[in-house]
Amino acid sequence: MTYLIVGAGGHLGGEVARRALEQGHRVIGTYHSAPGEIPGVGWRPVDVRNRVAVRELCATVRPSVVINTAARYGDWATTADGAASVALAAADVGARLVHLSTDALHGGRPEPYGDDEVPSPITPYGASKAAAETAVRALHPGAALVRTSLIIGDERSAQVRLCIDMITGRTSGVLFADEFRCPIGVADLAGAVLETAVTGHAGVLNVAGPDAVSRAELGELVARHFGLDPMRVPVGTIAAAGLHRPGRVVLDSSRAAKLLTTRIRGVRELLDHRPE
Missing domain, CATH: 3.40.50.720 (NAD(P)-binding Rossmann-like Domain)
Incomplete structure (x- = not known):
């Protein structure tokens, strides 16, 4: 086709x-x-x-x-x-x-x-x-x-790149501890x-990942995966920043799990090992 x-x-x-x-x-x-x-x-x-x-x-x-x-x-x-x-x-x-x-x-x-x-x-x-x-x-x-x-992917992923840039100081800002998503x-x-x-x-x-994690936790997982210091993850909250944005958004992907055979891994499994 x-x-x-x-x-x-x-x-x-x-x-x-x-x-x-x-x-x-x-x-x-x-x-x-x-x-x-x-x-x-x-x-x-x-x-x-x-x-x-x-x-x-x-x-x-x-x-x-x-x-x-x-x-x-x-x-x-x-x-x-x-x-x-x-x-x-x-x-x-x-x-x-x-x-x-x-x-x-x-x-x-x-x-x-x-x-x-x-x-x-x-x-x-x-x-x-x-x-x-x-x-x-x-x-x-x-x-x-x-x-x-x-x-989530390698350094080409905008989400991964954002975490790395904030951890290394190339980008200013914080990763929110009160903003939850389901990375895939x-x-x-x-x-x-x-x-x-x-x-x-x-x-x-x-179609989303099975793990609901905060932006801050995602930053820590990315840091460990790429050999960076997770203690350098800049952490903040939406409330402290005074922003109006979604906090907890968790997608129920149970229908997709029944319809599709593709296995969707959790973010912790995806970032469990450092790349070769």
Whole structure:
């Protein structure tokens, strides 16, 4: 089959593209500024904010599956309007669509969030991701919307890089002890996304790690994994910083566990050993 990976130049998109190639598929990957370095991918430049360009690309490629990993923090046009462009183009050619969403569209609460929870964003980025889901549901009702959490990998992972930069002093700031998420490994998430593409599941599917950890604890795990001093993790709280952002956002991924065979490892298992 032909897979169109929108945002294949990014961390998750690149991993999805690599794994799709390994499964024997033809893979077309889009990029905005520069192509990635994955042999075998057919790279195509496209700006998801340009609805005409996205529709022309899909009409030319005629993909069987479209996987949209494109989003940009603070950029409504890319995150929300871009999602609408991709959904419309995928629907036009009758392609299966998997849209990547996020736990950032929830406002935070003590109880876990199920798959069918209505978004409750309290940040602009959360609002843009909620709007993206609304557009995808309206324009491509058969699409799967994968809500995930912090994506963990090597130094290319934005979450890992943030921790390292704060621990080493390259970036100022603190990691919050009262902000909890369910980190997931990039390889595990990519496998789950590709499996979701062939299940026929429509609607939201939570796919996140089984461990709920604070940002501060994640920083300590990253420090140990990369041979840094965990005592140097700068720790603070949302309350002390006077910020308005979600505190505890835990995704209940039990539906995905029943639907998919991909094993999702906990963050402690992922970061248990130092890299070679």
